Amino acid sequence: MSSKRRKVSSRTTFKKTMGDVETEVKRLMVETCKLDACVFLFFDSLREILPYRPGRLVGPPQDFETLQVTNKNKWKSLVQELKQNVNLLLPGYLQNDQVLRDQRVIERLRQRWIHCEDHYEESDEEIDEGTDEKSNEESDECKNRSARKSRSSWQSSDLGKALTDTVTNLMSIQSANEETQAGPTESSLTQTAFREACHQLQGYIGSEKATALFVCGGSISIEGSEKHNERQLISSPVHIYWAIREDIKGHLVLPLDEKTPGSNSDALGQLVRDCDPASFGQGQQDIIDPEYRRAGKLDPCKFSTNFDWPRLGKKILNNVQDILLPGISTKIQNSLQLRELRAELYKLNIYSGPSGLFKKHVDTPRDENQIGSLVVCLPSSFQGGDLVVRHGGKEMTFAWSGSSGSAIQWAAFYSDCEHEIKTITDGQRITLTYNLYVEELVGGSIPPGISIDPRTLPLYDFMKGLLHEPGFMKHGGTLGIYCSHAYPHSSPLAKQLLPRILKGSDLVVYSVLESLGATVGIRPVIRNTNDSEDKYTEEDASESQQEYLRTGQEINIFYKDLHSILPLDMSDVHHLWKSLLYSRQPMGLSQTRTYAQEHGLQVNENDSSGDEIAKVGTELHAYFTSTRGQEEEIDNVISDIWSSGSLPGIIWINKPAHKEMAFSYLAYGNEATIGTVYSNAAIIAVVPPFNKRSQILAML
Numbered sequence: 001m002s003s004k005r006r007k008v009s010s011r012t013t014f015k016k017t018m019g020d021v022e023t024e025v026k027r028l029m030v031e032t033c034k035l036d037a038c039v040f041l042f043f044d045s046l047r048e049i050l051p052y053r054p055g056r057l058v059g060p061p062q063d064f065e066t067l068q069v070t071n072k073n074k075w076k077s078l079v080q081e082l083k084q085n086v087n088l089l090l091p092g093y094l095q096n097d098q099v100l101r102d103q104r105v106i107e108r109l110r111q112r113w114i115h116c117e118d119h120y121e122e123s124d125e126e127i128d129e130g131t132d133e134k135s136n137e138e139s140d141e142c143k144n145r146s147a148r149k150s151r152s153s154w155q156s157s158d159l160g161k162a163l164t165d166t167v168t169n170l171m172s173i174q175s176a177n178e179e180t181q182a183g184p185t186e187s188s189l190t191q192t193a194f195r196e197a198c199h200q201l202q203g204y205i206g207s208e209k210a211t212a213l214f215v216c217g218g219s220i221s222i223e224g225s226e227k228h229n230e231r232q233l234i235s236s237p238v239h240i241y242w243a244i245r246e247d248i249k250g251h252l253v254l255p256l257d258e259k260t261p262g263s264n265s266d267a268l269g270q271l272v273r274d275c276d277p278a279s280f281g282q283g284q285q286d287i288i289d290p291e292y293r294r295a296g297k298l299d300p301c302k303f304s305t306n307f308d309w310p311r312l313g314k315k316i317l318n319n320v321q322d323i324l325l326p327g328i329s330t331k332i333q334n335s336l337q338l339r340e341l342r343a344e345l346y347k348l349n350i351y352s353g354p355s356g357l358f359k360k361h362v363d364t365p366r367d368e369n370q371i372g373s374l375v376v377c378l379p380s381s382f383q384g385g386d387l388v389v390r391h392g393g394k395e396m397t398f399a400w401s402g403s404s405g406s407a408i409q410w411a412a413f414y415s416d417c418e419h420e421i422k423t424i425t426d427g428q429r430i431t432l433t434y435n436l437y438v439e440e441l442v443g444g445s446i447p448p449g450i451s452i453d454p455r456t457l458p459l460y461d462f463m464k465g466l467l468h469e470p471g472f473m474k475h476g477g478t479l480g481i482y483c484s485h486a487y488p489h490s491s492p493l494a495k496q497l498l499p500r501i502l503k504g505s506d507l508v509v510y511s512v513l514e515s516l517g518a519t520v521g522i523r524p525v526i527r528n529t530n531d532s533e534d535k536y537t538e539e540d541a542s543e544s545q546q547e548y549l550r551t552g553q554e555i556n557i558f559y560k561d562l563h564s565i566l567p568l569d570m571s572d573v574h575h576l577w578k579s580l581l582y583s584r585q586p587m588g589l590s591q592t593r594t595y596a597q598e599h600g601l602q603v604n605e606n607d608s609s610g611d612e613i614a615k616v617g618t619e620l621h622a623y624f625t626s627t628r629g630q631e632e633e634i635d636n637v638i639s640d641i642w643s644s645g646s647l648p649g650i651i652w653i654n655k656p657a658h659k660e661m662a663f664s665y666l667a668y669g670n671e672a673t674i675g676t677v678y679s680n681a682a683i684i685a686v687v688p689p690f691n692k693r694s695q696i697l698a699m700l
C-alpha cells in the first residue's frame with residue numbers, strides 16, 4: 001500500500017467504468033485477504049520459533065530466507081505450508097518458486113510483523129495505567145484476558161450470540177459468492193424493493209403521532225386456563241357483586257365453570273337482567289336508542305369487583321402510558337417525565353347476543369385532562385362483538401371473541417378516536433370502561449416489564465408482512481433503529497432500566513420485532529468518528545481508483561480494519577480469509593463515485609458500500625473517564641477502552657435523535673483538554689434467515 005499522491009488535471013477520457021473500479025476493488029480485496037490468511041497462519045507459528053519477540057522494535061528482516069530460528073525443521077515445514085496455502089487459494093499467483101522471494105508475500109509478511117508490535121504496544125499502555133513496569137509476559141497475559149473479556153461479553157447475551165451467528169452466516173454466503181464469481185447474493189427482493197421496505201418502516205417509526213400510536217391493547221390469562229406463556233400476566237377469576245334489591249346482593253364469578261358458587265349461567269342471567277339500558281352522549285344529552293346502542297350498564301356505585309386493579313390495572317396503565325403519553329406532549333404542557341395516567345372506573349357494560357352493539361361514536365370527555373378510554377373485557381364467552389378503533393385513516397380491530405371465555409382483554413385509545421362495537425351474535429360481552437386522565441406525577445417509579453401485546457400495534461402487520469417475504473433479508477440480517485426518545489443509557493442503572501423504560505414508538509418497535517422472532521436488544525452506538533487519518537487514506541484510496549478510471553493502471557488497495565466482533569479463526573486458512581474479508585472495508589469508493597458522477601460517468605445508485613459502519617457496544621456501558629487519548633487516534637482509543645464491535649451490514653433505519661456522554665478522555669491540542677465521546681441508544685434487532693423465521697411465523 002503506497003500513499004504516493006498524484007495530482008492529475010481532469011481529462012475527459014476514461015478507460016474504465018465505475019463498475020470496473022468496483023469489480024477490481026472487490027477482486028483485490030479478496031486477493032489480499034487470501035494472501036493475508038496464508039501469511040497470518042505462517043507468522044503465527046513462526047513466532048514460536050523466533051529467538052526474540054517480533055515487532056516494530058525488532059523490525060522485519062531484510063531477507064526472510066535467512067531468518068534466524070530456533071527450530072530448523074519446523075521452519076522448513078512452515079515455509080512449505082505457506083507455499084501450499086498460497087497455491088491452494090491463489091493458483092498461479094506465485095511468480096517465484098521460492099515463496100519467500102515473492103515481493104508481494106514479503107510485503108504482507110512485513111506488515112504483519114509490524115502490526116503485531118503495534119498491538120502489543122497498545123495493550124501494554126492500557127494495562128500499564130498507574131503501574132510503572134510490567135514484564136512482557138504479564139502484559140500479554142493481561143491482553144489476552146481483556147481480549148477474552150470483550151469477546152465473552154458478545155457471547156454472554158442472546159443478542160451478542162445472534163449477531164455473531166448472523167455475521168458468520170452472511171460472511172460465508174458472501175465469500176461463497178466471491179468464490180464462484182456469482183456476483184451479489186441472489187435474492188427475490190431487489191435492492192430497490194428492499195430500500196422501499198426500509199423506507200416504509202422508517203415512516204412507521206418516525207411519525208408516531210400521525211400514524212401508529214393511537215391505540216394499544218393486551219391480554220391477561222385467567223389462572224388455570226391452559227393458554228398462557230411465562231411473560232403473560234395472570235389474574236384469578238373475577239368476582240362481581242351488585243345490588244339486586246336493597247337487601248339482596250348478586251354474585252357472579254367469571255369465567256363460568258358451573259361448579260364454583262356464583263359461576264353459572266343463572267348468576268350471569270341475573271346480572272344481565274339487573275342492568276339498566278345503556279345510553280350514549282349526544283350533545284349535552286344522554287340518549288337511549290337501541291338502534292344505535294343496544295347494551296346494559298351498571299354505574300360504579302351499583303357494583304364492585306375484585307379485579308386486581310392495584311397490580312394488574314397498574315400494569316395496564318403503565319403500558320398505556322408508555323404508548324399513548326409520548327404522543328400527547330403537544331396537548332398537555334407538562335414535561336414527559338412528570339406525567340402519568342390515572343384511570344377512573346366509568347361503567348360496567350353488557351352487550352348480549354344476538355343483537356348487542358354500539359355503532360360508531362367518539363367518547364365524550366368528562367374533563368379537559370381526559371385523554372382517552374380504557375376498555376377491560378372480562379372473561380365471558382361471546383361471538384362477534386369486534387371493537388374497531390379508527391384514527392387518522394388507520395384502523396385497528398380487537399377481535400376478542402376467540403379468547404373471550406379464558407382471558408381478560410383490554411384496549412386503550414385516545415378520546416378523539418372513532419370506535420364501534422360490531423354486533424354480538426351470541427353470549428355476553430361484559431366490559432369495564434375507564435376514563436383516562438393525565439396527571440402530574442408525584443413520586444417516580446420504574447414501570448414493570450413489557451407486557452404489551454404487540455399484535456395490537458399497527459406496526460405489527462406491516463412488519464409481519466415484510467418478514468413473510470422470502471427476499472427480505474433472506475439469509476438473515478440486522479436492523480438498527482436509533483431510539484426516538486431520550487433515556488439515561490450510559491447511567492450505571494441503564495442495564496436495569498432498559499428496555500423496561502422504553503416509551504412510545506421505541507417500545508412499539510422493540511416489542512413488535514421481538515414478538516415476530518427477532519433477537520432484540522438496546523445497545524449504545526458510537527457513530528463514525530471520522531478521524532483525520534481516515535480522511536487522508538480515503539483520499540489516497542480514491543486517487544488510486546480515479547487513476548485506474550482514467551488510465552487502467554493498477555489500483556492500490558486501501559481498507560479499514562474493522563474491529564470485528566469475530567475472533568479471527570486461525571484453525572483453517574479458508575475460514576481465515578473469509579473472516580478477514582468480512583472485517584475489512586475498502587476505502588475511497590464513495591469519493592470515487594462522486595468523482596465519476598461529476599465527470600458524467602454512470603454510477604450504480606444501489607451500491608451500499610458507503611453505508612455507515614458504527615461501533616456498537618457489547619452492552620450498555622456506564623460513563624467513565626480515561627487517561628487515554630493523548631496524541632492518539634480516537635478510533636484506537638475507543639476500540640481499546642469501550643468494548644464494542646464495528647458491525648458491517650447493519651441496516652440503519654433512521655437517524656439518531658438523542659445522545660449521552662459515553663466517556664471522557666484526555667485530549668492534547670496546544671494544551672491538555674478533556675474530550676468527550678458521545679453515544680446514541682439504538683434498538684438492534686437480528687432478523688433470522690427466512691427458513692428459520694418462517695417456522696416462527698407459522699406458529700404465531
Ligand SMILES: O=C(O)CCC(=O)C(=O)O
Nearest residue numbers: 349363375387421431433
Ligand atoms: O365495551 C366496549 O368495548 C367499549 C364501549 C364504549 O365504546 C363506550 O362505553 O363508550
Ligand SMILES: [Fe+2]
Nearest residue numbers: 361362363419
Ligand atoms: Fe366508546
